[in-house]
Amino acid sequence: MITRDEVKTIAGNGIWKQNTSIVQILGLCPLLAVTTNAVNGIMLSLATIIVMALSGVAIASLRNFIPHEIRIPVFILIVAALVTVVDLLFNANLHELYLVLGIFIPLIVTNCIVLARVEAFAAKNPPLQSTFDGIFMGVGMLWTLALLGAMREFLGSGTILGGIDMVFPSLQPIQVLPESYPGFLLALLPPGAFILLGCMIAWKNWMEARAAERNKQKPPAPVATAGCH
Amino acid sequence: MFAPAPFLLKDVSVSQVMIQVCVALIPGIAAYASLVGPAILVQLAIATLAALAAEAVMLRILRKPLAMFLTDGSAIVTAWLIALTFPPLAPWWLIVTGTVFAIVVAKHLYGGLGQNPFNPAMVAFAVSIVSFPALMSQWPSVGLQLGLVDQMNVILGWAPRLDALSGATPLDAMKTALNLSDGSFDVTALLANQDIYGNFAGRGWEWVSAGYLLGGLWLWHRKLITWHVPLAFMASLTALSGALWLYNPSQFASPLFHMLSGGAMLGAFFIATDPVSGCTTPRGKLIFGAGAGLLTYIIRVFGGYPDGVAFAVLLMNLSAPLIDLLTQPPVFGMKDKA
Numbered sequence: 001m002i003t004r005d006e007v008k009t010i011a012g013n014g015i016w017k018q019n020t021s022i023v024q025i026l027g028l029c030p031l032l033a034v035t036t037n038a039v040n041g042i043m044l045s046l047a048t049i050i051v052m053a054l055s056g057v058a059i060a061s062l063r064n065f066i067p068h069e070i071r072i073p074v075f076i077l078i079v080a081a082l083v084t085v086v087d088l089l090f091n092a093n094l095h096e097l098y099l100v101l102g103i104f105i106p107l108i109v110t111n112c113i114v115l116a117r118v119e120a121f122a123a124k125n126p127p128l129q130s131t132f133d134g135i136f137m138g139v140g141m142l143w144t145l146a147l148l149g150a151m152r153e154f155l156g157s158g159t160i161l162g163g164i165d166m167v168f169p170s171l172q173p174i175q176v177l178p179e180s181y182p183g184f185l186l187a188l189l190p191p192g193a194f195i196l197l198g199c200m201i202a203w204k205n206w207m208e209a210r211a212a213e214r215n216k217q218k219p220p221a222p223v224a225t226a227g228c229h
Numbered sequence: 230m231f232a233p234a235p236f237l238l239k240d241v242s243v244s245q246v247m248i249q250v251c252v253a254l255i256p257g258i259a260a261y262a263s264l265v266g267p268a269i270l271v272q273l274a275i276a277t278l279a280a281l282a283a284e285a286v287m288l289r290i291l292r293k294p295l296a297m298f299l300t301d302g303s304a305i306v307t308a309w310l311i312a313l314t315f316p317p318l319a320p321w322w323l324i325v326t327g328t329v330f331a332i333v334v335a336k337h338l339y340g341g342l343g344q345n346p347f348n349p350a351m352v353a354f355a356v357s358i359v360s361f362p363a364l365m366s367q368w369p370s371v372g373l374q375l376g377l378v379d380q381m382n383v384i385l386g387w388a389p390r391l392d393a394l395s396g397a398t399p400l401d402a403m404k405t406a407l408n409l410s411d412g413s414f415d416v417t418a419l420l421a422n423q424d425i426y427g428n429f430a431g432r433g434w435e436w437v438s439a440g441y442l443l444g445g446l447w448l449w450h451r452k453l454i455t456w457h458v459p460l461a462f463m464a465s466l467t468a469l470s471g472a473l474w475l476y477n478p479s480q481f482a483s484p485l486f487h488m489l490s491g492g493a494m495l496g497a498f499f500i501a502t503d504p505v506s507g508c509t510t511p512r513g514k515l516i517f518g519a520g521a522g523l524l525t526y527i528i529r530v531f532g533g534y535p536d537g538v539a540f541a542v543l544l545m546n547l548s549a550p551l552i553d554l555l556t557q558p559p560v561f562g563m564k565d566k567a
Contacts, residue, residue, distance in 0.1 A: 184326075185360040195334070 002128045010129065014136025021144035022201045026112040030104045031145060032193045037153040037162040041145030043094070044101055047086050049138030051108050052117060054082045056134035059118050060127040075118045080109045096166040113141060144200065151196050156188035157181075243342070246453055247302030253448045254309055254499065257440035264433035265317045265369050268380040272312040272324055275384075279325045280308035283332035291337065303342050307331055310350035310499060314492060314539070315357065316368050318383050323364055327353035347546045348506045354539040366535055370396040399434055400491045401535040403482060415479045438494040445498025454502040457511055461518030462497040462525075463488060469526045481530070491529060496521065496538035506546045512556040513549070521545045 020026045027048075035041040058078050059066075066074050087105045090098040098105065108114060117137050122130035153162050158177030165172055186192045261269050284304040288295050308328055315324050331349035339345045358365040375383070382388035397405060403416070448454045466487055473481040487493060492500070501507060501521045508517040521541045528537025 182361060182364070185362075186356055187360075189359065191359075 035149040038149035039163040041149035045142035052134030056130035060130035253444035260440040276308035276312040279328040287337040441494035457514035458518035462522040465519040465522035491536035492538035
């Protein structure tokens, strides 16, 4: 089964050490496109979490039966089937949000995060560990997208929780800055997302450097990352 | 970034260079002030204060020597260029936002003085025109000049922004008129309206440009800039606008109009010549200036923005390291490239 330490390691990796958005820099396309407010970022991350948890358990269970040479097409097929389920769920239950997120829900299939975790983790580990890995990688994505979305929304339109009425019809977005706030449009445009993401990566590296200094240890070697999408 | 040989250094400090750049801007500023009134001086003061404050805070955070960098004058030059490119009646927070963005993001986050890949003043302009397009396109109507108190009230937001006070720049007005008219309008007929277009380019604005030209020539005379960038900028702008003007003088304005309107002169002599974000090799400078001139014309005539200098310079900043790499001069005594 799974030990406490294993869960801790998996959670630490997913949420902080190997965070998909600010360490692995994966899945930039949805990150740039949907984080115009926190709610969109959170809901897309939730969809990704569901897909990752289910694909983790599915692929880890089948890992000994999938021929190594054709594993990628098989992974994609399984992930695509799960994404279709999530896509239909969103369309049926959260239709307005579904229209806002649009193409980015089907595109979870091609999201590097999902395929990277399936290939790097689920294909080599038992189902329970793979499920936890999928969930915590998704949680790491969730908080970064939520934070990025909240910052962009606050700077761009002066509100928080814009679009919450699409998830909970009884709630309304909160106008934090006065109505006369002109809106820093750049924050809502893709360059603003790049600039703020850069600030978040710098902040993470700074935290790491400070922690390393405090532990009087050698700072960790920079993680080799490759972006896609 | 590296500069080609010769590596002889003149014994000139950064602050001496920056002071002379500020002096060179004075003729242009004087013409500007007589055109729009004291508002531009207020904006210059606001931008300078904001730049120095942002610079001090960033130096403090980055633990760099405060006195040395604060007095080098580079922040003041950035601030002045920002104030001169923003609309003079823009609200105070607009110019403060632009200046702080220039100093904090475009300058210090990239490593401070001498490390910035982009011209900070042009970053401020681009960020502001993308974020606040309406406010950045409201230029004061020429001939309707307010007093200092009224202008202060508008800048500080204590008086409403009346539509009558603002209009488009001559450059923008011409583009809009041409776009709206489906070819029935004639540039020559438009230019005959001396209330807007004056004798050559834009009433009053042409003298501001002439002031920048004068200051720029003085900078060249003082050997603070070389002739490559301004000449290449003006030559390419003249060549492209001249070719189109000869092809169809009723739809395209003359080269003289393009040289003396918008930010062409300020861009050619003060912005594209930035030694940090521009090219360093002589041939590279020629390519840099020519590219900036071409892009300026293309963006201002065919693009959606009122003027193209900022985006042209930023695009060329982006290509400057590559241009430098490809235009290394041969080492002394060698026939081929090093």
